[in-house]
Amino acid sequence: MLDLLGNGIVTVLQLKYMVPLLIGTFAGVIGGALPGFTITLTVIVILPFTYGLDPLAGLAAMTGVYVGGSTGGLITACLIGIPGTPSAIATTFDGFPMARNGQPGRAIWLGVWASVWGGLLGALFLVFLTGPLAAIALEFGPWEYFALFVLAMAMVAGLAEASLLKGLISTAIGLLITVIGTDPIASVPRFTFGSDFIGGGFPFLPVLIGIFAFAQIMTDIEKLKGPQARAPGIANATFERFSHLKVNWEIFKQPFLLLWSTIVGLIIGILPAIGGSASSVMAYDQAKKFSKTPELFGKGHPEGIIASEASNNANVSGSLMTIMAFGIPGDAVTAVMLGAMTIHGIQSGPLFVSQNPGLAYGIYGAYILAHPLMLVMCWAFMPIMIRITNVRLAVLAPVIMVLCIMGAYALNNTMQSVYVLLIFGVVGYGLVKAGFPLAPLILGLILGDQIEINLIRAIMTDGNLWLFLTRPISGGLLAAAALSVALAIWQHLRHQKRTAGEEDPDF
């Protein structure tokens, strides 16, 4: 295994992989640092550039975006108190107060170093646990896969903050989009109404780009005339003198904090589509509970920054683990990666590592190398990156739009994909305005075909529907799905009581 990992790292060190990884990491840090410009949007922007590349080069670029973006969010979180990405939300709690207390350099670099160590610790789990997880997944039959996908969707729908019902409807819309076109077993056309345009169904990536990118950009445009558009600038931020050695000592003098935050991030990453924001908040909460000085949290305590940042980078390794072992995206970023893998004819899932060891260990290598690269880039280009984060939306939005449209067009060099993009752009924005969460829809969109195929395979193998409940793993997973929905209902009732009268969030 270590030989393969060494080969993977050496492969990625070649220029043809290193350049995409470098560009991806740089773009990720900037995309992560720009408030309102999420990691998912950055990976969507990078996507069209990866079509013509070697699969590993394309995936290396996306891995770079993912790692860079998870760290980039802390820059604005510390300097202006607005997280660049949702995964940096808990970093604002202590990063911003520390920066306001005259230590912006210490705040940012504590976060950057914690991200690096958390991410690299997460890499250990990624390398050594993906195989055993895939071995478990190999034991799965169609009943277990069906149950696993149902569990994934139940968990994601349950996370919709405003309403569980809307989360479930959003999931159903995602599933419904996948049934349009020909059915996967007998190629019977469904809901096509004789149209050639939708005869083959809707291609996944244009739908995803349309729904996600339009919803994101248009929601940002809405705020252009509001007070949110005039966030304080950070272009002239200056850092105090500080020691990197001392910053690292602050991290390593509490190894349990680093390790536990990493494990929390990893576990949340493995669970489908929960995402970095939950992991950073949960790790922050845990750090506060275990701390000897909990009263200092929220006032610029280094432990808060370390917990949040170590956790959100470890979350990336957890998400990669899920996609590689089970073929289920851990979040929207890995959903785009899954789409990119499909374009290159690569099937992720339990056989992925054993059938594509070069590619799998290349991804591990890219993930590991992205951390020191990100560190060097933050050290060398921080002033430039801070300047870029001040670019106005009026300048950024049209360029992003062109790249999104290119992402759809370059998929098969036809305008049809671009029309699909526009249609689903309108749908995505409409859903956001109606208060529907997009994460369950995206998961439904990704898993829809697989759910149907596994359901039919299970019934074709044995017509006894009770097998879904009586087979131990399948029954356990379905019970967990039911429990997840019940828990979500209980949490929503509690949440509604607490937040009655508050305005709904955009996403």
Next chain:
Amino acid sequence: MRLGRDGIAGLIGLAVSLFLLPFAFGLPRLPIVPIGPGFYPALVLTFMAAMCALLVLQDVVAQRRSKPAASDTPAGPKRAYELVAGAFAVVAVYIFLMPLLGFRIATALFVAAFQLVLERPASPRQWALLAALAVGTSALTHLVFERYLSVLLPRGTWTGW
């Protein structure tokens, strides 16, 4: 009976599901597949219809319980929906014109128009920046995609360019 945002959304979802359900039940059954191509879509649509109906019901109950909003209730953050409508219109025109004008011309026009919709330049320097970004984005994406990534971008049927 008053309906809020959720109720209207639920009704739309319910209408779509009920419209599609008969088509799902009408799909042919095949001897080799025990459950047929209509089984799974019917399952999804039934689930969606049930959830949408519950959403409508939940909204009706919520609307009955809620008191009418007081006139001095503070307004939410200001949203520039006219900019969103303008942005969607510019994107739609861009996509419509791309096969007619070709990628290069359409993209340059689109980037310029999109910037104009979002923020009108106030000085000659800003106008120059707008033009440079429009031409630069078009030229650079064309160069990268056609030269280096082998993506054949649309040529205009009107312009041939």
